[in-house]
Amino acid sequence: MEKATLVRRYLSEKGQLVMPGVFDALSAKIAARAGFEVIFITGYSVSATLLGEPDFGLLTQTEIVNAAQRVCSVVDTPVIVDADTGYGNAINVIRTVRDLIRAGAAGMFLEDQIWPKRCGHMKGKQVIPVDEQLKKLRAAIEARNDSDFYIVARTDSRQALGLTEAITRGIAFKEAGADAVFVEAPESKEEMKEIADHVPGPLVANMLERGVTPLMGPQELKELGFDLIVWPLAPLYSVAKSLTEVYSTLRRDGSTTKILDRLMPFDEFNEIVGLEEKYALDKKYRT
Numbered sequence: 570m571e572k573a574t575l576v577r578r579y580l581s582e583k584g585q586l587v588m589p590g591v592f593d594a595l596s597a598k599i600a601a602r603a604g605f606e607v608i609f610i611t612g613y614s615v616s617a618t619l620l621g622e623p624d625f626g627l628l629t630q631t632e633i634v635n636a637a638q639r640v641c642s643v644v645d646t647p648v649i650v651d652a653d654t655g656y657g658n659a660i661n662v663i664r665t666v667r668d669l670i671r672a673g674a675a676g677m678f679l680e681d682q683i684w685p686k687r688c689g690h691m692k693g694k695q696v697i698p699v700d701e702q703l704k705k706l707r708a709a710i711e712a713r714n715d716s717d718f719y720i721v722a723r724t725d726s727r728q729a730l731g732l733t734e735a736i737t738r739g740i741a742f743k744e745a746g747a748d749a750v751f752v753e754a755p756e757s758k759e760e761m762k763e764i765a766d767h768v769p770g771p772l773v774a775n776m777l778e779r780g781v782t783p784l785m786g787p788q789e790l791k792e793l794g795f796d797l798i799v800w801p802l803a804p805l806y807s808v809a810k811s812l813t814e815v816y817s818t819l820r821r822d823g824s825t826t827k828i829l830d831r832l833m834p835f836d837e838f839n840e841i842v843g844l845e846e847k848y849a850l851d852k853k854y855r856t
Contacts, residue, residue, distance in 0.1 A: 587798045638704070647676075666712035721751050
């Protein structure tokens with residue numbers, strides 16, 4: 570069964586999916602082991618971990634496709650990829666879709682920002698005309714051909730042009746054939762309710778800690794009308810905090826003896842990365 574078909578089935582059966590953000594093969598393995606039905610490659614986190622740079626339009630098409638290849642190669646869990654604006658015009662979008670399908674991705678997010686884009690919760694966003702974005706969305710839909718590929722149409726127009734325009738775009742994106750719609754960065758529960766009252770679902774909610782959208786649990790989001798819940802940055806922020814603390818301790822003390830209880834044991838980590846499987850292969854093929 571194709572991975573996008575699984576996304577649809579899981580959403581139909583459960584009524585709501587919570588998708589954690591991942592940024593490399595290791596984070597994807599850990600998320601899959603935790604039991605998530607679908608995981609999400611976040612451009613913000615890939616930009617931070619791969620480049621050490623903010624989500625400011627610096628990440629390239631090749632880099633996000635390569636990240637998708639690495640992640641999809643180590644998990645059976647469906648993977649949806651943050652593909653930003655598709656990295657150019659409609660022709661670039663076609664290539665992005667086809668490359669992500671070849672990489673093994675289940676779907677993508679496609680947004681309407683002017684390139685270079687920036688994180689949806691950063692100031693200064695601008696969007697392209699809606700007619701141009703609809704052509705890019707149509708190109709994405711047609712590019713998947715016979716593959717089942719889940720396309721989430723995202724608009725960042727709430728900040729740039731206001732809530733009314735964001736809702737208008739969301740409706741247009743759904744009518745054009747998007748599988749789901751993501752109105753990024755609503756600023757209150759009231760705005761989220763208005764979005765859900767007008768834009769056909771499934772709808773995406775982006776739960777970014779200390780961002781502009783209120784943080785809520787899945788039940789409250791379900792009651793508001795949101796079906797696909799992304800928690801993109803908590804894993805990245807937890808890793809960054811942990812690394813800061815470990816490096817600071819090691820620099821100060823010259824040792825990790827005081828923080829061993831905060832470190833994953835050697836054997837447990839090796840289980841995650843599949844060391845025993847490699848031992849078995851080594852034994853089988855050793856000359």
